[in-house]
């Protein structure tokens with residue numbers, strides 16, 4: 123816990139009917155119960171509370187609460203005394219279970235009004251000095267995401283907190299798919315905002331991501347269609363209020379899918395850098411991805427579930443079961459460039475957590491590489507012998523640029539993946555029996571290692587490509603055309619007229635279906651920032667929450 127430093131205020135104030143010694147430094151607001159000194163320093167740490175100034179939401183001056191006045195002399199005298207006193211209330215972040223944050227309050231009663239005003243003024247001054255906090259936000263709400271609760275969640279749980287913290291907003295409720303993306307690309311006057319907030323699921327986040335990255339590249343004269351371009355990082359942070367079906371990006375960066383927790387991370391101005399994969403097909407841009415790029419099982423689950431949108435989040439369970447039973451595998455060639463000179467492997471026991479040293483180390487290494495790239499153009503041109511190739515039949519090809527933790531798999535698809543290390547974990551699940559695939563899937567929900575199976579391999583990579591096997595020329599087609607060939611063309615050679623695996627799956631790109639199967643994927647280290655701080659370690663939680671150590 124941070125040392126208090128020079129005191130800006132120190133007074134004896136009351137919390138309810140108890141006297142406390144209250145102090146304010148640049149980093150901490152502390153209140154300690156007044157008890158006899160012999161007892162005070164030895165035990166009862168619960169008598170001392172402390173809140174980081176960076177986690178104070180607001181402070182307001184108010185009349186001291188009082189019981190009803192019955193007109194008696196004693197009550198009149200009490201009221202006269204009370205008129206001279208004033209209270210101020212501090213709202214701050216309180217940590218609950220499972221990474222949840224709540225807004226707690228404490229009211230301090232001051233002996234006179236001028237002391238109260240000095241306290242309020244000092245705290246406001248410290249809050250104003252926190253330059254990372256957003257003042258004006260652009261908010262997009264998808265009213266149709268998840269259980270269609272986006273509007274209600276924002277109005278009831280988020281807007282009151284923003285108002286309390288003095289954060290002003292421009293709110294746009296989207297009217298059609300890609301409304302937010304297109305507004306950000308061309309119309310939004312971004313200079314006036316300190317961040318963009320999306321209320322919805324991973325698909326809605328994807329819209330904001332695409333709008334912001336595209337706008338940034340155009341403003342900086344970078345060609346987003348070239349897979350070789352070093353993209354310009356986005357300056358505006360993105361906040362996610364979870365109101366979708368999976369909400370994996372929120373869960374993996376905050377540790378929980380809770381709108382109040384996310385709103386508080388936005389208010390305190392957290393910042394979490396994040397890698398972004400660009401996905402190209404034949405040198406033309408398709409999409410960006412920050413979480414899962416999945417071909418085979420997860421691609422099929424997504425395409426099937428799109429037809430069941432009316433079911434809400436339960437569509438994934440039904441499509442998941444259906445695709446598990448269907449047991450399709452797909453043939454193709456995966457080539458990848460192993461990430462070099464980095465810390466960490468996909469089989470590490472360590473996890474990406476708040477203030478992750480792996481992300482810091484690798485992020486710096488990539489920044490230096492970026493600078494070198496400018497000086498020496500040959501630095502980034504990968505020679506052919508660095509590429510590795512795997513051909514085969516796959517049930518699933520997954521690239522997890524972060525853990526992809528979500529309520530379905532709290533440890534994630536790749537539990538040791540990092541949010542901001544410039545790499546993605548390429549997971550290849552080869553054709554195996556249904557029983558073995560079930561073992562692999564179930565391990566996502568238990569302590570067992572889902573990679574410790576003979577038919578699964580995982581590589582930490584900075585770039586990869588996939589080409590489906592069937593008729594190489596098909597891979598140049600877009601999916602609808604390829605599907606047509608599949609339906610009307612001859613059935614595959616290896617499996618004559620048995621109704622077995624189709625030639626093509628589709629890619630699930632952060633919950634959006636890609637319409638090409640042959641893709642070229644490159645990781646861009648720390649291209650965007652979220653209003654988040656990564657998942658906090660439990661030990662940090664214990665230290666930061668009051669009571670404080672004396």
Ligand SMILES: CCCCCCCCCCCCC/C=C/[C@@H](O)[C@H](COP(=O)(O)O)NC(=O)CCCCC
Nearest residue numbers: 323324325366367368369370438442563566632633
């Ligand atoms: C028998 C036990 C099986 C347990 C399987 C556990 C594996 C689940 C992995 C889930 C990974 C999720 C990665 C995130 C994907 C989302 O981006 C995407 C869209 O989300 P949203 O826009 O909020 O709807 N969700 C999915 O693709 C759903 C995958 C569900 C798979 C069953």
Ligand SMILES: Nc1ncnc2c1ncn2[C@@H]1O[C@H](COP(=O)(O)OP(=O)(O)O)[C@@H](O)[C@H]1O
Nearest residue numbers: 267268296297298299322323324325326366367
């Ligand atoms: N007003 C709207 N009407 C219809 N679709 C929308 C609207 N706004 C956003 N979308 C689209 O809805 C899809 C799903 O949104 P998302 O918020 O991710 O919910 P879910 O998690 O349930 O999939 C996204 O592809 C997004 O582009």
Ligand SMILES: [Ca+2]
Nearest residue numbers: 523540543545
């Ligand atoms: Ca990563």
